Amino acid sequence: MKKYCIIVAGGSGRRMKSSLPKQFLLLDGKPLLMHTVERFRSFDVNMEIIVVLPDEHISLWDRLITELSFDVTHSVVPGGEERFHSVKAGLALVTDESLVAIHDGVRPLVSHDTIWRCFADAEEFGSAVPFVEPADSVRILDGDDSRPLPRKEIRLVQTPQVFRSNVIIEAYDRGFDPAFTDDATVAEAAGIKVHLTHGNRENIKITTPEDLAVAHTLLKLLKQ
Amino acid sequence: MKKYCIIVAGGSGRRMKSSLPKQFLLLDGKPLLMHTVERFRSFDVNMEIIVVLPDEHISLWDRLITELSFDVTHSVVPGGEERFHSVKAGLALVTDESLVAIHDGVRPLVSHDTIWRCFADAEEFGSAVPFVEPADSVRILDGDDSRPLPRKEIRLVQTPQVFRSNVIIEAYDRGFDPAFTDDATVAEAAGIKVHLTHGNRENIKITTPEDLAVAHTLLKLLKQ
Numbered sequence: 001m002k003k004y005c006i007i008v009a010g011g012s013g014r015r016m017k018s019s020l021p022k023q024f025l026l027l028d029g030k031p032l033l034m035h036t037v038e039r040f041r042s043f044d045v046n047m048e049i050i051v052v053l054p055d056e057h058i059s060l061w062d063r064l065i066t067e068l069s070f071d072v073t074h075s076v077v078p079g080g081e082e083r084f085h086s087v088k089a090g091l092a093l094v095t096d097e098s099l100v101a102i103h104d105g106v107r108p109l110v111s112h113d114t115i116w117r118c119f120a121d122a123e124e125f126g127s128a129v130p131f132v133e134p135a136d137s138v139r140i141l142d143g144d145d146s147r148p149l150p151r152k153e154i155r156l157v158q159t160p161q162v163f164r165s166n167v168i169i170e171a172y173d174r175g176f177d178p179a180f181t182d183d184a185t186v187a188e189a190a191g192i193k194v195h196l197t198h199g200n201r202e203n204i205k206i207t208t209p210e211d212l213a214v215a216h217t218l219l220k221l222l223k224q
Numbered sequence: 225m226k227k228y229c230i231i232v233a234g235g236s237g238r239r240m241k242s243s244l245p246k247q248f249l250l251l252d253g254k255p256l257l258m259h260t261v262e263r264f265r266s267f268d269v270n271m272e273i274i275v276v277l278p279d280e281h282i283s284l285w286d287r288l289i290t291e292l293s294f295d296v297t298h299s300v301v302p303g304g305e306e307r308f309h310s311v312k313a314g315l316a317l318v319t320d321e322s323l324v325a326i327h328d329g330v331r332p333l334v335s336h337d338t339i340w341r342c343f344a345d346a347e348e349f350g351s352a353v354p355f356v357e358p359a360d361s362v363r364i365l366d367g368d369d370s371r372p373l374p375r376k377e378i379r380l381v382q383t384p385q386v387f388r389s390n391v392i393i394e395a396y397d398r399g400f401d402p403a404f405t406d407d408a409t410v411a412e413a414a415g416i417k418v419h420l421t422h423g424n425r426e427n428i429k430i431t432t433p434e435d436l437a438v439a440h441t442l443l444k445l446l447k448q
Contacts, residue, residue: 136380137381138381139353148408148412154364155364156362158360181372181375214442217437218434
């Protein structure tokens with residue numbers, strides 16, 4: 001089945017102590033977002049890759065592409081106010097019956113194994129959401145107090161979240177709700193059952209300078 | 225108030241693809257456990273540090289101390305079958321009314337700020353358990369299904385977990401229960417309210433070769 005990947009890169013970079021939006025920060029001499037695009041392209045040369053960027057960053061992206069001779073074919077669309085609106089903008093370019101991966105631009109360390117498993121499970125079950133188990137004990141706030149949660153039943157959710165195109169297009173055909181923290185929660189609002197798939201621990205979301213340093217180390221490990 | 229730190233190093237190293245127990249793996253040329261001991265000693269030269277080790281690893285520890293001329297004063301006691309029993313063995317050496325920190329031997333990257341906050345909060349509230357918020361969306365298994373949890377209410381729990389000595393000694397005066405995943409859950413079984421304190425994100429539990437590589441990077445950042 002045809003495959004799409006919508007890479008959402010809407011971050012403003014406020015948490016990075018940097019005026020540069022975090023998807024443009026350099027990892028091994030190249031913006032994070034380019035690593036992310038390359039990761040999906042090297043997985044499948046025929047995948048349609050759609051990058052969703054805030055309107056005001058598209059010219060910067062174009063300039064970086066030229067300067068770094070970045071030659072990975074992809075489309076670019078301007079995003080919206082929330083991640084939800086950006087994904088919706090990307091979905092507008094999905095015209096075929098297909099499998100659609102939705103991925104954070106600042107997760108360049110997703111493994112090909114994870115991508116493979118998510119597409120395979122989405123084809124079988126309609127949806128696939130990658131996760132890792134927490135290494136730490138977990139608690140939840142409960143009024144002024146907190147209580148332990150059973151760690152082995154907790155799932156830390158990553159991307160790519162992959163869906164059959166008809167499922168996710170229909171799910172996103174609704175208004176924004178602040179409870180939508182990822183694509184899984186949007187799909188559930190449409191009555192879709194979310195299938196959980198094993199992710200890879202290195203697939204961290206890069207949101208702080210420490211994360212960037214850690215990503216540099218993990219990138220070298222993934223290349224070995 | 226007098227301060228103790230019980231450092232529990234009971235891991236068998238099975239997950240590290242290494243026959244060496246993980247607390248002995250080298251970080252910057254020195255076993256993890258020595259980094260952890262030093263972190264507490266450099267925080268407070270007067271703190272009583274108690275290292276709990278599996279009986280069969282004590283001679284290896286002694287040898288490493290000699291070989292590396294490790295001169296940080298500490299006591300060593302043999303641990304028990306579960307982490308619970310090891311902590312109990314360490315608590316037997318706590319003889320003064322004091323504040324007692326209980327810390328994982330494989331968390332060498334705890335910051336002095338975290339240690340400081342935990343002792344201060346334990347003195348005020350009786351207990352202090354450090355946490356960070358998850359960077360990812362969070363779900364919990366629910367039968368064959370799963371459901372989202374509100375990320376902002378989730379706490380990933382670290383160590384040192386610090387308690388007033390009378391509180392934690394009394395709490396550990398009971399039988400083992402598999403629901404005891406950390407000291408907070410033992411304290412709660414004794415009716416103690418757990419106070420949550422901000423930890424530091426670098427304070428990871430080192431359980432895989434990838435964690436060790438990441439720790440190496442974070443150690444350099446902490447030293448800067």
